[in-house]
């Protein structure tokens with residue numbers, strides 16, 4: 001499943017292609033994604049110029065004059081950029097992409113942007129400019145702060161954790177304080193901040209919140225710099241698959257020696273999700 005760094009990598013890859021393009025048409029071949037693809041896109045989008053490509057949490061926001069086309073890749077979604085009649089192709093793709101899962105196609109000037117999603121947990125939605133800023137979009141109202149925004153501070157993290165009896169891992173995964181700390185990056189950030197994932201969120205001190213804040217940003221920034229770690233086969237226009245895998249401190253390393261102290265890394269299950277930690281470094 002793409003996490004925030006992967007979505008940011010997709011955004012950075014697509015931005016130079018999309019900016020300034022005019023949408024000529026849209027084919028909605030399969031509207032049944034996680035939510036129905038709005039039929040109004042067929043008349044909202046043609047003739048619209050693409051003004052920006054931004055990201056909010058794991059949603060991509062394609063801004064046009066009339067509003068925002070909001071895209072979520074779900075579990076298995078990918079975006080494919082096709083130029084020159086499909087001869088030249090850049091895929092942000094899963095292994096073995098099959099054309100029958102090409103659900104939505106945006107026609108641009110001499111290029112196409114294809115949304116492919118075998119399991120159809122992704123989404124393609126619309127927020128009209130007449131309905132206000134995109135931050136007012138219903139799905140965005142309850143999201144926590146963006147990890148690289150000024151709004152995300154150690155104080156905010158500390159304040160949001162007050163009185164919370166859930167584990168610090170669950171608290172971070174909920175996205176209520178900060179978005180984008182998915183399962184992999186949660187284990188890694190907690191290791192780097194030397195915090196036991198099972199500790200109650202409400203016990204986090206301000207000093208620990210400062211360390212955690214710093215390590216969340218550092219972990220995500222490194223993953224983005226390496227091109228995302230779970231988008232395994234980002235295929236570039238030469239058709240070459242680029243494998244991106246971080247050297248994790250603890251994630252997926254149960255029983256292997258901690259990179260700092262040599263103690264075997266431990267794995268626990270928290271709400272059906274695997275958590276990895278070093279019992280020595282994370283007291």
Ligand SMILES: [Zn+2]
Nearest residue numbers: 258261278281
């Ligand atoms: Zn250790």
